[in-house]
Amino acid sequence: xxxxxxxxxxxxxxxxxxxxxxxxxxxxxxxxxxxxxxxxxxxxxxxxxxxxxxxxxxxxxxxxxxxxxxxxxxxxxxxxxxxxxxxxxxxxxxxxxxxxxxxxxxxxxxxxxxxxxxxxxxxxxxxxxxxxxxxxxxxxxxxxxxxxxxxxxxxxxxxxxxxxxxxxxxxxxxxxxxxxxxxxxxxxxxxxxxxxxxxxxxxxxxxxxxxxxxxxxxxxxxxxxxxxxxxxxxxxxxxxxxxxxxxxxxxxxxxxxxxxxxxxxxxxxxxxxxxxxxxxxxxxxxxxxxxxxxxxxxxxxxxxxxxxxxxxxxxxxxxxxxxxxxxxxxxxxxxxxxxxxxxxxxxxxxxxxxxxxxxxxxxxxxxxxxxxxxxxxxxxxxxxxxxxxxxxxxxxxxxxxxxxxx
Numbered sequence: 001x002x003x004x005x006x007x008x009x010x011x012x013x014x015x016x017x018x019x020x021x022x023x024x025x026x027x028x029x030x031x032x033x034x035x036x037x038x039x040x041x042x043x044x045x046x047x048x049x050x051x052x053x054x055x056x057x058x059x060x061x062x063x064x065x066x067x068x069x070x071x072x073x074x075x076x077x078x079x080x081x082x083x084x085x086x087x088x089x090x091x092x093x094x095x096x097x098x099x100x101x102x103x104x105x106x107x108x109x110x111x112x113x114x115x116x117x118x119x120x121x122x123x124x125x126x127x128x129x130x131x132x133x134x135x136x137x138x139x140x141x142x143x144x145x146x147x148x149x150x151x152x153x154x155x156x157x158x159x160x161x162x163x164x165x166x167x168x169x170x171x172x173x174x175x176x177x178x179x180x181x182x183x184x185x186x187x188x189x190x191x192x193x194x195x196x197x198x199x200x201x202x203x204x205x206x207x208x209x210x211x212x213x214x215x216x217x218x219x220x221x222x223x224x225x226x227x228x229x230x231x232x233x234x235x236x237x238x239x240x241x242x243x244x245x246x247x248x249x250x251x252x253x254x255x256x257x258x259x260x261x262x263x264x265x266x267x268x269x270x271x272x273x274x275x276x277x278x279x280x281x282x283x284x285x286x287x288x289x290x291x292x293x294x295x296x297x298x299x300x301x302x303x304x305x306x307x308x309x310x311x312x313x314x315x316x317x318x319x320x321x322x323x324x325x326x327x328x329x330x331x332x333x334x335x336x337x338x339x340x341x342x343x344x345x346x347x348x349x350x351x352x353x354x355x356x357x358x359x360x361x362x363x364x365x366x367x368x369x370x371x372x373x374x375x376x377x378x379x380x381x382x383x384x385x386x387x388x389x390x391x392x393x394x395x396x397x398x399x400x401x402x403x404x405x406x
Contacts (some may be wrong), residue, residue, distance in 0.1 A: 005097055009046035009058070014038060016055045017048070017080070023296045024082035036190040039183050040406075046080070047096045049087075056084040059096040061406070066110060067171050067181035069366045069396040070308025076100075076109040077178060097122045098323055107302035108364065110178075112405050113294050121316035123323055125362025127178045128292035128400035137235070138263055141286040142253040143332070147246045149215075154204045156189040162206055162214045162396055163189075169243045175365045176293050176400035186402070197330060199223045199236055205254055207247040215248030216240070218221070218255060225262075228274070233258075237266035239403045249278055268292070271399035293402045295361035300327040303364065304344040309335040310366070313393035315386055318351040329359055337394065353388035355379045366396025 009017065011375040016346065021027075033212035042063060049057035059081045078100065083092050086103075101122070110252050113119050116126065156163070164185060171177050180188070191202045209217040219238035226232060229246035235258055252275055255264055268406050269275070271289060276282045297303050300319065314334045321327040332347040355370075362368040370391035381387045 002294035003051060004056075004062075004090070004092060004095075005050040006099060007048060007050060009043040009048045009060075013043060013046075013048060013055060014041065016039075017058050020055055020084060021080050021082045021340075023084070034330055035192055035194075041080070041289070042188050046251050047100055049083075049092050049096060050303060051228040054084075056087040057092040057096055059093075059100050060084055061104060061109075062098065064184075067173070067175050067177045068364070070309070071306060072179070073108070073174055073358065074106045074304045075178075076104040077405055078109050078111040080183065081111075081114075082285055093118075095334040099322060101296065101298055104298055107297070107299040107306060108361070109296040109298055110293050110405070111296075111400075112402070113291065116291055116294065118168045118359055119296075121322060122296065123357045123361065124294040124296045125358040125360065125364075126291050126368060127365045128367045128402060129271050129289050129360050130267065130292035130401050131271055131273055132288045132290060133237075133264065133266045133273075133275070134286035135264040135290070135293070136284045136286070137254070137256050137258075137264050140256055140279045140281050142249055142256065142278050143280050144278060145249060146248050146253070149246065149250060150208045150212045151250065152206045152208060154193065154206055154217075156202050156204045156219055157186075157219065157401070159204055159206065160185045160189060163204075163217055163241070166214055166217055166243055167241065168239050168240055168301075169224070173398060175367070175396060175398060176402045178402070178405060184265040194316070195387070196221070198246045202238060204249065205365055207250050209246070216242030216251050219249045220255065222258075222261070231260035232264070233261040234260045235264040237264060239268070240266075241403075248274060252278065255332040266278055268359070268401060268403045270399045293405070295364045297321075297327060297357050297361045297364065298324065301344050302358070304331075304333055305342045307364070308340070309342065309393040310395050310397070311389075312337050313390055315390050316347045316349055316351050317352075317390075319357055320356040321357040326356070335388075350382065352383040353379055353381045353390070355385070363394045365400035366394060366398075367400040370394055 031106045044062035062077040064077045218240045221236045223234040316332045318330045328345040333344050335342045359373045363370050374387045
């Protein structure tokens with residue numbers, strides 16, 4: 001392994017990193033030199049492996065906050081993980097991920113997994129599920145009567161101030177969502193033509209309440225399409241962010257009524273997406289559930305005392321962690337009524353149950369019940385009823401999901 005140099009990336013590594021990641025993920029085209037991705041990549045938080053003067057491995061972190069039950073905390077957003085096809089099966093990925101976790105100052109790390117089996121080896125647990133919608137637009141309509149307010153079309157890059165205002169209102173109550181600073185908003189709305197994949201430039205619509213306040217927005221594209229029977233355009237929804245139920249309903253009413261369209265496609269919905277309860281034929285939404293965010297607990301004490309709990313809890317559990325020894329051992333978690341007064345301290349007594357750090361990460365955002373992990377045989381219960389009570393405390397009224405991480 002001595003011939004492989006693990007180091008921190010520099011600004012001069014960007015082009016080589018882009019080629020390595022592009023090749024690993026099968027991207028068909030080279031990035032535009034003006035692509036805004038350069039503005040959000042953080043070389044100082046990117047580990048690379050160099051061999052023979054070439055970069056053959058990389059794993060990066062983006063510095064962002066993450067909404068968790070009852071709050072928002074800094075989280076290491078892991079992305080751009082790749083190893084050259086000519087250098088796999090040599091422990092390079094484990095070496096990078098281990099160093100990444102041991103040096104990250106955040107309490108948790110999160111990522112979207114290209115393959116879940118890869119990251120479970122490093123203590124990541126499946127913490128949220130995303131729902132993809134593929135709706136037959138002509139068979140689905142919003143049942144609620146139209147509400148007062150106004151819809152206004154906008155160019156996304158020109159509406160960042162309104163987007164940011166709405167998103168900031170919603171972020172704290174949506175576990176799994178990530179913070180967006182000014183640089184991030186510019187990246188998300190840059191819309192380079194090379195990334196459109198045959199679709200139109202991105203469009204936006206804002207919903208203003210009767211007082212003129214923007215309570216929600218939708219970003220979307222159109223995929224042109226015609227056949228012998230006429231138009232068959234597709235509405236590709238990037239995201240819908242609404243601070244009120246009215247804004248949510250009116251934005252989807254608009255999206256489901258766009259002329260000449262036949263289908264609406266949206267990824268990254270939540271498993272409790274309100275749209276399924278708003279429309280007259282939810283089956284026609286074509287919902288499909290897939291994995292969303294994977295969470296890795298880095299600092300167990302900070303992670304568990306930062307989030308809040310849905311019910312009082314007083315439990316002792318034993319954690320195994322093959323990479324970060326400081327997390328391993330017995331802990332006592334206590335939270336008072338309403339989730340306040342949270343403490344998490346080392347414990348000497350017999351544990352109520354035992355679990356791996358990956359299972360704690362899976363339950364962290366409140367979407368994966370500890371009870372389900374217990375039924376899957378992943379948690380060993382030593383005191384009857386302990387897992388059920390703790391599962392209730394870890395749960396949260398809003399299902400976590402992630403609408404973007406990069």
